[in-house]
Amino acid sequence: MDGTHDLGGKQGFGPVAREDDEPPFHEPWEGRVHGMNLASDVGPAFRWSIERMGAIEYLTTSYYEHWLASMELNGVESGAFTQEELDVAAARMAAGEPVPTRSDPEIVAAALSRLTPHDEPDFEAPPPRFSPGDRVTVARRAAPGHSRCPAYLRGAPGVIESVHAPRPILDVYETEGGRIVPQAWYTVGFESTDLWDDPGAAHRVFVDLWETHLEA
Amino acid sequence: MSGSHHHIRPKTPQELRTAALETVLIERGLASTDAIDTVVAKFQNEIGPRNGARMVARAWVDPAYRERLLTDGAAAAAEFGYGGMEGEQIRCVANTPEVHNVVVCTLCSCYPWPILGIPPVWYKSPPYRSRVVREPRAVLAEFGLELPEGTEIRVWDSSADLRYIVLPMRPDGTDGMPEDELAGIVTRDCMIGVAVPRVGAVAA
Numbered sequence: 043m044d045g046t047h048d049l050g051g052k053q054g055f056g057p058v059a060r061e062d063d064e065p066p067f068h069e070p071w072e073g074r075v076h077g078m079n080l081a082s083d084v085g086p087a088f089r090w091s092i093e094r095m096g097a098i099e100y101l102t103t104s105y106y107e108h109w110l111a112s113m114e115l116n117g118v119e120s121g122a123f124t125q126e127e128l129d130v131a132a133a134r135m136a137a138g139e140p141v142p143t144r145s146d147p148e149i150v151a152a153a154l155s156r157l158t159p160h161d162e163p164d165f166e167a168p169p170p171r172f173s174p175g176d177r178v179t180v181a182r183r184a185a186p187g188h189s190r191c192p193a194y195l196r197g198a199p200g201v202i203e204s205v206h207a208p209r210p211i212l213d214v215y216e217t218e219g220g221r222i223v224p225q226a227w228y229t230v231g232f233e234s235t236d237l238w239d240d241p242g243a244a245h246r247v248f249v250d251l252w253e254t255h256l257e258a
Numbered sequence: 259m260s261g262s263h264h265h266i267r268p269k270t271p272q273e274l275r276t277a278a279l280e281t282v283l284i285e286r287g288l289a290s291t292d293a294i295d296t297v298v299a300k301f302q303n304e305i306g307p308r309n310g311a312r313m314v315a316r317a318w319v320d321p322a323y324r325e326r327l328l329t330d331g332a333a334a335a336a337e338f339g340y341g342g343m344e345g346e347q348i349r350c351v352a353n354t355p356e357v358h359n360v361v362v363c364t365l366c367s368c369y370p371w372p373i374l375g376i377p378p379v380w381y382k383s384p385p386y387r388s389r390v391v392r393e394p395r396a397v398l399a400e401f402g403l404e405l406p407e408g409t410e411i412r413v414w415d416s417s418a419d420l421r422y423i424v425l426p427m428r429p430d431g432t433d434g435m436p437e438d439e440l441a442g443i444v445t446r447d448c449m450i451g452v453a454v455p456r457v458g459a460v461a462a
Binding site for chain 2: 047048050053055056057061068069071075076077078080082083084092104107114117122128129131132135136141142143144147149150153154159162191192194209212229234237238246247249251
């Protein structure tokens, strides 16, 4: 999706604002959102749901507001809950009702397992088309759904730096309701001078791209 | 759990929406209060950049660990018990006198949670995400990092399932320094690549 989230190389955002001694969460609600995201599974379209919040909204809200918007949309679309349930709950909260509490050791155990080392499944896919050192071109065409190919690379020449074991391409997984399409993916190196005409620029950018994103 | 903030009445629109979502997840049985509390506590107390700093310090004193870290970052993290979501696959890229590495996620804010914790707001912000791939020298200079003209800068845009950590160079003047003291000079920013370790620095 050609959304505002796709920020690489965009200009006009000004200096990077930093904060000393930043806490993990600035407000308790941010921690709750982070905790809810890791303690539940409301659907496969986490990033795709952020990208559809709207350009102005995206730029004028915080990281955890993005997550909140994502969990709301993702959950409604996947059928985990309905918009009406959210609206009713919001009205109850606005009327002063506290958030209900519930203990569930199984959900605690599942959340903890996500926060500890675990084995990843192996995926079967056709053999990789490219090998380290191969020259490739990033596909120019853009897909309407979620994409892990940043727009600043479209049409750019690059060189395969390394080849990785197949993983489900997230473009399909997020856009098509969790459909698993394993595919080889690569770390691809780009010369900054092939991407931008900025005077004095001379660095390299390395980006991880699935085979779908590349042409010979 | 000590943090009974979920009993505080929500006030702001963000608090209201968060409380509404938590209510629905709890009542649907999709989440539990104790699971959410557990995750919050983990990120507040255990999962943070001290984890990555311990790995860096180990790599500085133990060449065999350094080799394992550069070969398979996730396996090297698991040696310390670190791992899980957003750290299933980790690649460690080493700074050298010729090459300086810096990490970003231009599309969202991908970050190796198990070893660096929650990313700082600036890492998730449009200025950093838009600029560091295009003008890394200018961005690094804003962070106070002026690199020699001949240094090659490599920017790693974490756009798939691999998360990145920078292995900084061990600074001069640290000969004989014990491993835990070395870990103390490795800041989060050194492992993102917007800073380099300095003797006397206090790690955040």
